[in-house]
Amino acid sequence: LFAVLKTGNVVVNLGLNFYLILGLDYGIEAVFISNLVASMLTALVIWIFTIPMFMGEWNTNLLKKALLFGLPFIPAGFGHAINELVDRFFLKAMDQSVIDSIYSADYTPDDIVGIYGACYKLAVFMLLIVQMFRMAWQPFFMRQSEEESAPQTFSQTFTLFNAAAATVFLFVALFAQQIVSIKIPILDFYLVDEKFWAGLSIVPVLLLAYWFQGWYINFSAGIFISETTKRLPQITLIGAGITIAANLILIPMFGMMGSALATLASYAVMALIIYYYSTKAFEVPYKLVTGFGMMILAAGLFYLKPTVISFGLSELIASLLLFTAGIASIGFISYISVFSTK
Structure with missing residues (x-):
C-alpha cells in the first residue's frame, strides 16, 4: 500500500x-x-x-512528541516559501534606471519578471528530480536507520544523487537553447517563448541552486532520525535572510543574475548548515569533496562551451562533446567512489 x-x-x-x-x-x-x-x-x-x-485511547504523551516533531515544519515551510517567491518581488521593484543600465530601455520591471519566470522553468527539471528523490529518500532512510550499514549506505546514496544531478545539470545547461526551441505539437508554441530567451544565462545558476537543495534533503536524514527537527526553522530562516539580503545587494548590480545568485547562495548555506547539525546527530561519512568535485566538473564543462565552439564547431556539436565527456567523467567518479568500495 x-x-x-x-x-x-x-x-x-x-x-x-x-x-x-x-x-x-x-x-x-x-x-x-x-x-x-x-x-x-x-x-x-x-x-x-x-x-x-x-x-x-487518547495518548497525551504521544501527542506532545508528535507536536514537538511536527510543529517546526511550519516556520521552516515559511522560510522555504520566502526562498522560492521573494525574488520576483525584488525584480518587480527594480528601478527603471537600473533596468536601462543592465538591459535596455525597451524592458520594464514586468518584462524582467516575465523573462525570469520563463527561464526558471528550465530549472524545474532539476527541482523535479530533487522532489522525486525526496519522496523516496525519507521513508528509505527511516527504514534503514537501525541498520549497521546505514551510514555507508547514506554516503553512497549522496554520491549517486550527485551523479544524477550532474547529469541533469549538464543536459539542461548545455542544451538549454535546443530545449526552449522545442515546439509543442498541436499547440504550436515553443516550450519557452522566443521573447523570453534573453534570460537563459540564469539557468545554470538556478540548476546549481536546486542541486544544493538536493544536498539539503540528503543531509536531513540525521535531523529526522535524531528527531531534532527544531533545527529546521533556524536553518530555513537563515536561508531566507540570505535570500532577502543578497537580492537587495545583487539585483541593482546584476539584475536577474543577481537574483539567481541569491537563490544559489541561500541553498548552498542551508545545505552546509544542515550538514553540520545532521552529522553531529547521526554520523555519516558523506563524500563532500566528491560532491563538490562533480559540481565543479559539471559547471566547468558548461562554461567551457564557448571555448570549444571557438575551434569551429557548431553549438550543438560542442554541447554533445561536452555532455559525453561529462557523463564519462561522472560515471568514472561514481564507480570509483561507490561501486569499487569494498
Whole structure:
C-alpha cells in the first residue's frame, strides 16, 4: 500500500507539474500547486485506510512528541516559501534606471519578471528530480536507520544523487537553447517563448541552486532520525535572510543574475548548515569533496562551451562533446567512489 501511495503521489505530482508548466504556462508556483493536490489526495486515501486506528485511547504523551516533531515544519515551510517567491518581488521593484543600465530601455520591471519566470522553468527539471528523490529518500532512510550499514549506505546514496544531478545539470545547461526551441505539437508554441530567451544565462545558476537543495534533503536524514527537527526553522530562516539580503545587494548590480545568485547562495548555506547539525546527530561519512568535485566538473564543462565552439564547431556539436565527456567523467567518479568500495 505504501508503495502504491508513493507511486500515485509521484504520478499526480509530476503529471500536474507538466500540465501546469507546459499546458497552462505556470511558473514555479506549479510545483506548489501540484504538491498540494498530490498531498491532499494521498492524505485522503491514507485517512480512508487508517480510520480504524483513530478508535483507540487518547495518548497525551504521544501527542506532545508528535507536536514537538511536527510543529517546526511550519516556520521552516515559511522560510522555504520566502526562498522560492521573494525574488520576483525584488525584480518587480527594480528601478527603471537600473533596468536601462543592465538591459535596455525597451524592458520594464514586468518584462524582467516575465523573462525570469520563463527561464526558471528550465530549472524545474532539476527541482523535479530533487522532489522525486525526496519522496523516496525519507521513508528509505527511516527504514534503514537501525541498520549497521546505514551510514555507508547514506554516503553512497549522496554520491549517486550527485551523479544524477550532474547529469541533469549538464543536459539542461548545455542544451538549454535546443530545449526552449522545442515546439509543442498541436499547440504550436515553443516550450519557452522566443521573447523570453534573453534570460537563459540564469539557468545554470538556478540548476546549481536546486542541486544544493538536493544536498539539503540528503543531509536531513540525521535531523529526522535524531528527531531534532527544531533545527529546521533556524536553518530555513537563515536561508531566507540570505535570500532577502543578497537580492537587495545583487539585483541593482546584476539584475536577474543577481537574483539567481541569491537563490544559489541561500541553498548552498542551508545545505552546509544542515550538514553540520545532521552529522553531529547521526554520523555519516558523506563524500563532500566528491560532491563538490562533480559540481565543479559539471559547471566547468558548461562554461567551457564557448571555448570549444571557438575551434569551429557548431553549438550543438560542442554541447554533445561536452555532455559525453561529462557523463564519462561522472560515471568514472561514481564507480570509483561507490561501486569499487569494498
